[in-house]
Amino acid sequence: MEIFKxxxxxxxxxxxxxxxxxxxxxxxxxTETVYGLAANALIPEAVDGIFKAKNRPNDNPLTxxxxxxxxxxxxxxxxxxxxxxxxxxxxxxxxxxxxxxSDLVPEKISAGAPTVALRMPDNEVACRIITAAGDPIVATxxxxxxxxxPTTLAHVLDDMGGKVSAIVDGGDLELGIESTVINxxxxxxxxxxxxxxxxxxxxxxxxxxxxxxxxxPASAHRHYSIGxxxxxxxxxxxxxxxxxxxxxxxxxxxxxxxxxxxxxxxxGGRDDSSSLGRGLFAALRELEGLEVSAVFxxxxxxxxxxxxxxxARLMKTADNNFVEL
Ligand code: TXA
Ligand code: MG
Numbered sequence: 369m370e371i372f373k374x375x376x377x378x379x380x381x382x383x384x385x386x387x388x389x390x391x392x393x394x395x396x397x398x399t400e401t402v403y404g405l406a407a408n409a410l411i412p413e414a415v416d417g418i419f420k421a422k423n424r425p426n427d428n429p430l431t432x433x434x435x436x437x438x439x440x441x442x443x444x445x446x447x448x449x450x451x452x453x454x455x456x457x458x459x460x461x462x463x464x465x466x467x468x469x470s471d472l473v474p475e476k477i478s479a480g481a482p483t484v485a486l487r488m489p490d491n492e493v494a495c496r497i498i499t500a501a502g503d504p505i506v507a508t509x510x511x512x513x514x515x516x517x518p519t520t521l522a523h524v525l526d527d528m529g530g531k532v533s534a535i536v537d538g539g540d541l542e543l544g545i546e547s548t549v550i551n552x553x554x555x556x557x558x559x560x561x562x563x564x565x566x567x568x569x570x571x572x573x574x575x576x577x578x579x580x581x582x583x584x585p586a587s588a589h590r591h592y593s594i595g596x597x598x599x600x601x602x603x604x605x606x607x608x609x610x611x612x613x614x615x616x617x618x619x620x621x622x623x624x625x626x627x628x629x630x631x632x633x634x635x636g637g638r639d640d641s642s643s644l645g646r647g648l649f650a651a652l653r654e655l656e657g658l659e660v661s662a663v664f665x666x667x668x669x670x671x672x673x674x675x676x677x678x679x680a681r682l683m684k685t686a687d688n689n690f691v692e693l
Contacts, residue, residue, distance in 0.1 A: 398538025
């Protein structure tokens with residue numbers, strides 16, 4: 369397993385990693401959201417390798433990552449005008465669009481559906497590797513299924529160490545929350561996963577969309593779990609303190625500057641949703657490592673898109689155990 373540093377990467381390193389992908393090996397690449405575990409979509413053993421490395425359920429399809437806007441037409445067909453508009457406005461960037469699959473994309477990666485999810489990451493090294501590989505490249509968050517996505521090299525090594533051929537170390541990633549997923553085949557288009565790109569920003573370009581996470585593949589599986597009971601609490605700090613006063617054997621997920629007499633980990637500034645997005649998964653992984661049986665989590669208070677995306681993930685960590693005080 370070889371580790372390349374993104375900031376020092378050379379053209380011959382890019383060719384080397386692209387050749388590994390063409391040969392069916394698994395590689396981890398940074399994106400602007402979370403680290404992606406990538407493989408050649410045309411090699412069934414490579415695609416199987418992703419499912420094995422992540423212990424991912426077979427009913428959850430994989431996203432084809434593209435290195436250039438024009439690749440949209442290679443991998444999708446009958447593309448609606450609204451998808452062109454979104455791609456022009458938001459690619460490269462944290463938007464994944466579900467479209468009709470072209471014949472170049474194997475059925476296997478879409479769990480048998482006639483669709484394909486496409487995303488062009490806003491990361492130059494990732495795009496260069498994908499373009500150099502030439503074949504369609506699928507990628508998925510490089511975590512064990514059910515766990516928080518990786519946003520640092522340490523997370524990648526924890527989950528994928530020894531299971532992949534190469535890792536590109538892009539440092540601590542910029543956004544920390546995965547892309548927004550939208551199905552462009554329904555009318556109106558349907559948001560399947562809230563993410564780093566806000567729904568309002570999308571609506572400004574293509575008009576109203578609907579939100580129905582329950583129609584997303586694998587929505588019934590556990591996501592972002594930390595292996596212990598978790599409760600998401602929306603309240604003032606004062607009410608939160610009252611709520612936890614009679615509890616025992618727990619830790620707290622809190623905001624910067626807050627202090628508790630029990631183990632507590634901050635995920636960012638209370639009024640700074642981008643810091644919460646960047647810090648969320650690292651904080652959840654730290655909480656997972658603590659020897660407590662429960663975690664009480666401070667809920668983001670903002671009404672912006674990132675706060676909503678962070679809250680949606682914490683709801684999953686909490687298995688919908690939500691309290692408003
Ligand atoms: O930011 C991201 O999207 C990251 C980076 C690595 O690009 N990727 C990522 O991949 O989060 P993954 O596999 O963890 O999540 C992709 C989501 C899943 O919820 C999957 O069900 C959905 O996209 N998806 C993929 N293909 C689909 C399809 N054909 N139809 C509907 N949903 C699809
Ligand atoms: Mg994932």
